Amino acid sequence: MSTLTTAAYLVSSVLFILSLRGLSHPSTARRGNFLGILGMTIAIVTTLSNPGVLSYKEIGIAFLIGGLIGTSIAVKIQMTALPQLVAAFHSLVGLAAVFVAASAYYNPSAFNIGTVGSIPIGSLIEMSIGTAIGAVTFTGSIIAFGKLQGFVSGNPLVFKGQHFINLLLGLGIIALIVKFCIDQNQELFWLIVFASFVIGVLLIVPIGGADMPVIVSMLNSYSGWAAAGIGFTLSNNLLIITGALVGSSGAILSYIMCKGMNRSFLNVLLGGFGGEQAASAGGVKDDRQAKQGNAADAAFMMKNSKTIIIVPGYGMAVAQAQHALREMGDLLKAAGAEVRYAIHPVAGRMPGHMNVLLAEANVPYDEVLELDEINRDFSETDVAFVIGANDVTNPAAKTDKTSAIYGMPILDVENAGQVFFVKRGMASGYAGVQNELFFRDNTLMLFGDAKKVCEDIIKGLEN
């Protein structure tokens, strides 16, 4: 690699770091994204100027096809479907890593790693590890995509001996890699790919739909490590640095999500949490009656409130209620109330999903606050309006040691003067735990579709 090429790759790496750095504040974020595009352009142009790269026409066509597909998907996608989109994109990075490794195996001279059948052992190790991670990322992301999109049931699929099979497969892959590094046999290469495909599926099927934020972040991390693995094969620092950035980013996001649910990463990975099973096991019959209100009551009470905090959750996204909700907020502001939004770390199906949906509905970002920023204010708030969230407001997380969600940080909506709870029915949340809050004196349930309820309240406010 020439000095100039190395220098250009270094510039790209720095631009990628600055691009992530830009995301520390919404005002610098767009510049950050631009720096990322610049870094990628430099990386591609530099590689194209490599003397070994000559087939510009075919490359151009492939690049154009991919670019068109990517752009048209990204322009059309609905913001509620972001998690699936990201999962689908991760699968492509994984598959691309497998193809690059396969290509390096069949034509190592293009990568300066010896000739067919006599690839140095170091390169073989890197190549096979990169392949395995890429293949796991590919099928794992496809399953995650299916669960989020609804092609595959969101319920955890658990069967006996599952973890034992995974362990055997994992050991099998390691054995295959060792054998491959000795024999350099092409059947072994494809066996590694196949076994990794299988383990990718098996790892994700036992994990429930609402644990997907952790899984999407984890696969984000994997796609980075796959890129870093290929970076070792190519002796390319740019790929290693970028892979490490993406890998640590995904890992940190997974950690934040796990902490938001007070569960260990291992507990999420082992799966089986939530879904119908947990709901039937933990959904104890409750004879207590929750107080039910209607939209007109809610409109009247909120109109006469000074401070209101809205707590949105995944149910808001499902009902596409964000626009109606913002309109309701605007009317309340016009009536003289201070309206703010409180976001729990695991609200939605991917990290930060609620923030994007509210931003899409034109809610200014300085009205949207995180748990630590706003939790203390509930006690001085007249009305807490919970829409599409459930477990993240359950006070049992603080008091009931036997509860499945004990220890999870929650939004203290119970401290507000009046709580409105928009829900379709009395069903328990994802964790299968009954929410204590429904039976409090200061709680009024507003049953119905989230969007419909908001629209009814808007009508009430306009009268």
Added chain:
Amino acid sequence: MSEISNQLESLSYKAQQIANEASQLASSVAETSGGHSDFIIFGITVLVLACFVGYYVVWSVTPALHSPLMGVTNAISSVIIVGALLAAGPVDSNISKYFGLVAVTLAAVNIFGGFVVTNRMLSMFKKKQ
């Protein structure tokens, strides 16, 4: 005149031979030294340091922008296209090249898709007026 050109031709032929020998020697040296074993430890150094950079940079990202963060990291992880381009580069067509071209296409979907969707998300974040 023709003599000089003949001499030049034979000279260039010799130069070519020497170059070939040198490259053979270099590759045999590389093979005996285990390929690029020097790079492995260098690469690990870079990897570890980059993980630290990633750790500090990502913790400074505001939670409100965690979705765009995933969009950007998704796009930049497609820097794997560097490997795909090298694989697709040679003129002669073989299986290796086709694998490379497929990888170029997949990575391009991600690069464009990732950056465009991130830009869409970020353009929606507005301050109070």
